[in-house]
Amino acid sequence: MAQQLTAPQSEPMVRMEHIDKTFNPSSVNEVVLFQDFNLQIQKGSFVAVVGSNGSGKTTILNLLCGSLPADSGKIFLKNREITKMKEHRRSKFIGRVFQNPAAGTCPALTILENMALADNKGGSFLLQPGVNRRRTAHYQEQLAQLHMGLEDKLGIQVGSLSGGQRQALALLIATMTPIDLLILDEHTAALDPRSSENVMELTRHIVEEKNITTLMVTHNLKFAVQYGDRLIMMHRGQMVLDITGTEKSQLNIKDLTEKFDEISIEDGN
Numbered sequence: 691m692a693q694q695l696t697a698p699q700s701e702p703m704v705r706m707e708h709i710d711k712t713f714n715p716s717s718v719n720e721v722v723l724f725q726d727f728n729l730q731i732q733k734g735s736f737v738a739v740v741g742s743n744g745s746g747k748t749t750i751l752n753l754l755c756g757s758l759p760a761d762s763g764k765i766f767l768k769n770r771e772i773t774k775m776k777e778h779r780r781s782k783f784i785g786r787v788f789q790n791p792a793a794g795t796c797p798a799l800t801i802l803e804n805m806a807l808a809d810n811k812g813g814s815f816l817l818q819p820g821v822n823r824r825r826t827a828h829y830q831e832q833l834a835q836l837h838m839g840l841e842d843k844l845g846i847q848v849g850s851l852s853g854g855q856r857q858a859l860a861l862l863i864a865t866m867t868p869i870d871l872l873i874l875d876e877h878t879a880a881l882d883p884r885s886s887e888n889v890m891e892l893t894r895h896i897v898e899e900k901n902i903t904t905l906m907v908t909h910n911l912k913f914a915v916q917y918g919d920r921l922i923m924m925h926r927g928q929m930v931l932d933i934t935g936t937e938k939s940q941l942n943i944k945d946l947t948e949k950f951d952e953i954s955i956e957d958g959n
Contacts, residue, residue, distance in 0.1 A: 711761050734903055786873040794861075829844065833862070872903070879908075906918065915941050
């Protein structure tokens, strides 16, 4: 009988291996957050992360982006170790959208200038007398996806946009050039409910269209249930829930809220 061969599993896009992280070590305020923490994320997965304050969810993002060093352990992205890589170097292949709509764009520059800078991320670029006007039609095409009329407002300063418009633009800018990982750092938390819904639908569209591996931290349990193919709940530096596939698609907000309330009571909240 011929031997049946099985296809090798693809290498995860993200690997965090044996991560230790302690804040304020050797002080009265010492907090041991991660001890031998491990996480893998498959290519193309959209992972929602929830948890109470101090649970470790934002620390995961900061460790991946390089804004916070691990005490020990290794971090890999696309099978490339980035543990010691500087944050600005990681930004060439990791896009990040922050909670504050002002953090992902330059308010004093126009929409056109912001997009031109993002378009040349990682390249040698000087903002000379103008920008490459030949790319204007491409920028307008990209902006039209937002359905906010911004494609006709390339010359206005980004600082004059509403929070929802600015966050949508930040999301577009973060994904304009090819990236390996998109980090969403509570990117709808500062928006009104309608703007939040709009930005999440835009997020879904961009992530699916470009097949971007995505890690989203959110306090919005509805969004955590509604979006993505995997949900992780963090508590005291550990994953107390890790749900994927059919189980994730069948999850409802009530189940998640009960679990969230359970760990909150445990922490005295």
